[in-house]
Amino acid sequence: MDIGVIREGLAEMLKAVQDGLGKPQIFPYAMDGPIVPCIRVLRPDLIGYDVAMQGGGDTIDMIVQVLVGNLSEIDSQQLLDSYLGRGAGSVKTAIEQQDPASGARSLGGRVDDVWVRESTGYRVYTVGGAEVLGAEWTVQVETTD
Amino acid sequence: MPKFVILDASVLINGVDLSARVAQVEVQMNSDDVDVSTMGAGVHQHLAGLRADAYIVTFLSDFDAAMVDATLAPLQASASSTPEFPIKVRAHQTAVSSINPSFECLKAILLTYSPIAGAIGARSETQVTFPSNDMITRHTT
Numbered sequence: 001m002d003i004g005v006i007r008e009g010l011a012e013m014l015k016a017v018q019d020g021l022g023k024p025q026i027f028p029y030a031m032d033g034p035i036v037p038c039i040r041v042l043r044p045d046l047i048g049y050d051v052a053m054q055g056g057g058d059t060i061d062m063i064v065q066v067l068v069g070n071l072s073e074i075d076s077q078q079l080l081d082s083y084l085g086r087g088a089g090s091v092k093t094a095i096e097q098q099d100p101a102s103g104a105r106s107l108g109g110r111v112d113d114v115w116v117r118e119s120t121g122y123r124v125y126t127v128g129g130a131e132v133l134g135a136e137w138t139v140q141v142e143t144t145d
Numbered sequence: 146m147p148k149f150v151i152l153d154a155s156v157l158i159n160g161v162d163l164s165a166r167v168a169q170v171e172v173q174m175n176s177d178d179v180d181v182s183t184m185g186a187g188v189h190q191h192l193a194g195l196r197a198d199a200y201i202v203t204f205l206s207d208f209d210a211a212m213v214d215a216t217l218a219p220l221q222a223s224a225s226s227t228p229e230f231p232i233k234v235r236a237h238q239t240a241v242s243s244i245n246p247s248f249e250c251l252k253a254i255l256l257t258y259s260p261i262a263g264a265i266g267a268r269s270e271t272q273v274t275f276p277s278n279d280m281i282t283r284h285t286t
Contacts, residue, residue, distance in 0.1 A: 050152055051168060052164075052165055052166055052205050053152065053153055053154045053156065053164045053167045053170070054153045054154075054155070054165050054238055055152075055153070055165070056166055056167070056205070057205065059268075142268070
């Protein structure tokens, strides 16, 4: 399990979100002073080691965060709605893209399986002293190496 | 060998090492309990009957070549064919020894196999019981 590779894979899959509204910047790591709208692979959360014998697999929850802008602007809310849904610009749909060759949801062949399990829905974050509307997703990743 | 947490058991099914797709394994070495109670004893008396050994393995589903399904599916018994195959299980990946015995049979069979079993959102696993047509024996070399 290489968390850096998982971050890169998530960031690459999330480029599909740029086909929708907002054209967000995408970062594989949390960075200071993000310019909204942006999507960040924030951090690994719960990690389950050894789901099979002889190190045969691990499970890791990755947290992906979206920041869209001023919470009172309709544009920001429409943007976040599109990220939270399943249509164009959906974060879930982007991350769960199937690999064209294998048909697996594998972050471009980097992991065994990936599943966007849940989202917090609307949240307000403080970024650079300002309140910013956003949301987080929990992405369950299965790996075998 | 001291107490241990089981993490690296070795599971070979018909010569294929599926250890890295095994989430749980159990070796059952059982004899039927034959009641030979007699008058006046006041208790049940027992004798060992026929052996009924088996392996119970929970696999993480994997349909890749030479993995779980590709190994198990050809072994499933039918009315016209009952393939018998070896199984070897030991607690650790390290070599078989007196402190890492291998529990082996030559004539395991597969009567019931569920290649797909799972609820939405759950890890795809399948539990398989392999009855043995011979006794599971303990090897130290």
